[in-house]
Amino acid sequence: MENFILSGALNQINGRKDSMLEIKDLHAGFEGTEIVKGISLTVNKGEIHAIMGPNGSGKSTLSKILAGHPAYEAMGGTVTFMGKDLLELSPDQRALEGIFLGFQYPVEVPGVNNAEFLRMAYNAKMARQGKEELDPLDFDDILDEKMKLVGMDSKYKDRSLNEGFSGGEKKKNEILQMAVLQPKLAILDETDSGLDIDALRVVANGVNKLINQDNAIILITHYQRLLEYVKPHYVHVLSKGEIVKSGDKSLALDLEAQGYDWLTPVPK
Amino acid sequence: MPTTLTDTPSGAESLILDLHGKYLEEARPSEPFKGLNLASVRRFETLKFPHPKHDLFSFVNAKELAWTRFQLQRDSRIGKDIVRDHVYPGCEKSVLVVADGTFRPDLSDLSALPSQVKVSSLREAVADPAIARYLAETIESENDVFAAINGAFFNDGLYLEVEPAALVETPALILYISSGSASHPTMTVPRVLAKVGRHSEVKIVVKYAGAGGNYFVNSTQDFILEENSKVLYTHIQADPFESWSFAKDRVHLNRYSRFHGVNVYSGCKLARRHHEVHLEDSGAELKLDGVSVLTGREQAHNLVRIHHEAPQCASAQHFKNIVNESSRSSFDGSVIVNKGAQLTNSDQLINNLMLSDDAHADSKPNLMIYADDVKCTHGSTVGQLDEEQLFYLNSRGLSQGMAKSLLTRSFAESILGEIQVPAVASGLRGILSKKLEANHA
Numbered sequence: 001m002e003n004f005i006l007s008g009a010l011n012q013i014n015g016r017k018d019s020m021l022e023i024k025d026l027h028a029g030f031e032g033t034e035i036v037k038g039i040s041l042t043v044n045k046g047e048i049h050a051i052m053g054p055n056g057s058g059k060s061t062l063s064k065i066l067a068g069h070p071a072y073e074a075m076g077g078t079v080t081f082m083g084k085d086l087l088e089l090s091p092d093q094r095a096l097e098g099i100f101l102g103f104q105y106p107v108e109v110p111g112v113n114n115a116e117f118l119r120m121a122y123n124a125k126m127a128r129q130g131k132e133e134l135d136p137l138d139f140d141d142i143l144d145e146k147m148k149l150v151g152m153d154s155k156y157k158d159r160s161l162n163e164g165f166s167g168g169e170k171k172k173n174e175i176l177q178m179a180v181l182q183p184k185l186a187i188l189d190e191t192d193s194g195l196d197i198d199a200l201r202v203v204a205n206g207v208n209k210l211i212n213q214d215n216a217i218i219l220i221t222h223y224q225r226l227l228e229y230v231k232p233h234y235v236h237v238l239s240k241g242e243i244v245k246s247g248d249k250s251l252a253l254d255l256e257a258q259g260y261d262w263l264t265p266v267p268k
Numbered sequence: 269m270p271t272t273l274t275d276t277p278s279g280a281e282s283l284i285l286d287l288h289g290k291y292l293e294e295a296r297p298s299e300p301f302k303g304l305n306l307a308s309v310r311r312f313e314t315l316k317f318p319h320p321k322h323d324l325f326s327f328v329n330a331k332e333l334a335w336t337r338f339q340l341q342r343d344s345r346i347g348k349d350i351v352r353d354h355v356y357p358g359c360e361k362s363v364l365v366v367a368d369g370t371f372r373p374d375l376s377d378l379s380a381l382p383s384q385v386k387v388s389s390l391r392e393a394v395a396d397p398a399i400a401r402y403l404a405e406t407i408e409s410e411n412d413v414f415a416a417i418n419g420a421f422f423n424d425g426l427y428l429e430v431e432p433a434a435l436v437e438t439p440a441l442i443l444y445i446s447s448g449s450a451s452h453p454t455m456t457v458p459r460v461l462a463k464v465g466r467h468s469e470v471k472i473v474v475k476y477a478g479a480g481g482n483y484f485v486n487s488t489q490d491f492i493l494e495e496n497s498k499v500l501y502t503h504i505q506a507d508p509f510e511s512w513s514f515a516k517d518r519v520h521l522n523r524y525s526r527f528h529g530v531n532v533y534s535g536c537k538l539a540r541r542h543h544e545v546h547l548e549d550s551g552a553e554l555k556l557d558g559v560s561v562l563t564g565r566e567q568a569h570n571l572v573r574i575h576h577e578a579p580q581c582a583s584a585q586h587f588k589n590i591v592n593e594s595s596r597s598s599f600d601g602s603v604i605v606n607k608g609a610q611l612t613n614s615d616q617l618i619n620n621l622m623l624s625d626d627a628h629a630d631s632k633p634n635l636m637i638y639a640d641d642v643k644c645t646h647g648s649t650v651g652q653l654d655e656e657q658l659f660y661l662n663s664r665g666l667s668q669g670m671a672k673s674l675l676t677r678s679f680a681e682s683i684l685g686e687i688q689v690p691a692v693a694s695g696l697r698g699i700l701s702k703k704l705e706a707n708h709a
């Protein structure tokens with residue numbers, strides 16, 4: 001509770017002008033079932049936030065609501081992103097505003113060429129910014145550089161999007177997409193799960209390359225392990241749809257040592 | 269609720285019979301065509317236009333067509349410029365143009381085809397008694413009323429013969445271009461007979477297109493594959509909406525011969541394809557794929573009859589239909605495995621993608637097996653675009669329209685990817701993308 005207040009206070013000190021994402025008392029779920037039960041969270045430019053919490057606590061639900069998944073509905077509260085009402089925007093508009101969701105379970109899309117898809121996404125962003133779209137040859141240079149960055153073999157360019165990729169390959173592909181699209185706010189939903197240590201370093205490297213004064217990252221994770229490579233400014237614990245504790249990165253260590261049992265939802 | 273057929277009242281046949289009388293008087297077909305025409309018209313009278321319960325026409329409402337008073341096309345206004353629009357890169361010098369039903373050497377260019385490919389008119393070809401006999405036999409046993417109409421009116425056509433042991437790299441493109449007439453609906457009856465000699469391999473592309481609508485192109489194409497020959501076949505139906513586009517493709521497969529057909533339909537008022545395949549000797553293989561991309565009120569219908577007549581043959585069919593708005597597709601396919609055709613392998617799969625509630629896609633896969641040691645599968649699926657895939661693409665900044673057309677294209681891709689002539693495949697991809705983007709915009 002203490003830490004939660006502290007985090008909020010810090011955000012205020014950091015000043016409104018740098019605020020990127022403001023979630024206020026968000027209630028959300030799907031098919032009438034409330035999963036997220038009153039979350040408030042402010043993410044400022046330049047910050048890395050980690051969200052941890054037991055299985056089924058609503059972490060992915062929160063991330064999907066932020067990205068605009070049509071099956072999920074906001075039932076109350078507000079979300080403001082860069083001064084705009086995020087909940088009013090369609091998923092593609094949100095992406096073009098700079099939101100990127102790294103999926104916990106990246107979707108396989110047979111028949112859609114990986115490189116072509118990435119170029120379409122990149123060009124959609126260019127078009128939005130009034131910049132020139134790239135033809136396949138020019139885009140290839142960018143893609144090669146980013147693939148090197150995430151340690152992906154160039155053979156994945158010609159594969160169908162995520163089709164038949166191993167779990168680790170899918171996660172790397174998410175990081176590749178993030179590296180190509182350079183979002184303002186990346187929400188990475190367990191991008192570190194199921195990765196061997198090399199792949200984990202790739203993910204961490206991708207995150208560290210992205211972060212700067214102008215953007216922010218929300219890392220949803222179960223493991224302290226990733227946080228050895230990526231230093232979050234804040235750690236929040238989600239339990240049964242509520243943030244029950246917020247603190248600095250030492251909280252992650254406590255969680256690793258003690259589990260979640262000592263935390264219960266804040267009584268209303 | 270597979271059918272919307274209303275009765276075709278008897279009497280529609282008289283329109284065709286009247287036209288036939290006029291044709292005999294005016295065109296004065298010479299033998300053997302006259303005899304074939306008369307035999308065909310008798311077949312037509314026996315078969316009659318489809319009534320609702322006709323098993324070859326479960327999903328095709330041919331009533332309007334049957335009651336249309338057609339005239340036969342006499343003059344053609346198709347010139348080189350129209351032809352040029354439809355020639356695929358790499359086929360510029362291997363193109364055979366059938367303009368308004370008539371083979372036009374002046375619009376064709378065969379200079380890139382090797383001498384082992386012989387092209388002639390059917391009039392010349394019937395001098396060979398074997399060819400005359402083949403035509404007579406097919407006409408006597410014709411089971412499709414529209415093919416019988418073709419037989420009643422044809423008095424020429426195109427004959428292609430590939431000599432034995434020829435490996436023909438350059439694809440031969442047969443372009444059917446129809447122009448119709450502004451005042452009167454016109455019917456054309458192109459007929460092609462192709463014989464591919466032993467151990468030969470050839471790529472054939474046929475495309476149906478139009479310059480103007482209001483026509484009924486009613487074609488038949490016969491392919492005779494001799495021992496161990498191979499045909500890679502691409503069939504493109506791209507007629508304008510106002511047309512009726514019918515074709516019957518008949519394939520005879522000899523020992524160890526292989527026929528791989530990919531059929532791509534963009535639909536029109538009524539497009540119908542009848543594929544009749546005979547696997548006549550052991551080791552023969554058929555692969556027949558198709559994809560329809562339909563919108564508005566376009567229709568495309570497939571009727572497939574595959575006859576396994578010998579042991580150890582294989583056939584595989586994969587048809588996909590993408591139906592949007594109030595378009596309509598159907599697939600009616602039977603695999604018939606004869607008594608002696610042991611060790612037959614046969615697969616049949618139909619996938620329909622429904623993009624609108626008003627669209628229809630009917631499937632009737634069917635197996636008739638009279639042999640006991642066979643491996644046959646068949647199935648059909650109906651689905652919409654996957655919501656999770658759409659969201660995934662949206663979440664990367666692709667608009668709903670872009671995401672839908674990308675996913676739809678990927679649905680078609682598994683069929684387009686089978687086309688063995690790259691320029692044709694990429695041309696079709698481009699046209700398809702445009703059509704889908706216009707749709708989803």
Ligand SMILES: Nc1ncnc2c1ncn2[C@@H]1O[C@H](COP(=O)(O)OP(=O)(O)OP(=O)(O)O)[C@@H](O)[C@H]1O
Pocket residue numbers: 030035053054055056057058059060061062071104
């Ligand atoms: N699409 C859905 N359909 C049905 N139930 C769902 C759906 N999405 C989430 N849930 C349920 O909502 C609750 C929260 O799920 P959510 O995926 O948000 O949890 P999580 O914190 O991401 O868990 P994990 O750590 O396992 O990824 C769970 O009880 C889950 O079963």
Ligand SMILES: [Mg+2]
Pocket residue numbers: 059060061104189190
């Ligand atoms: Mg989750």
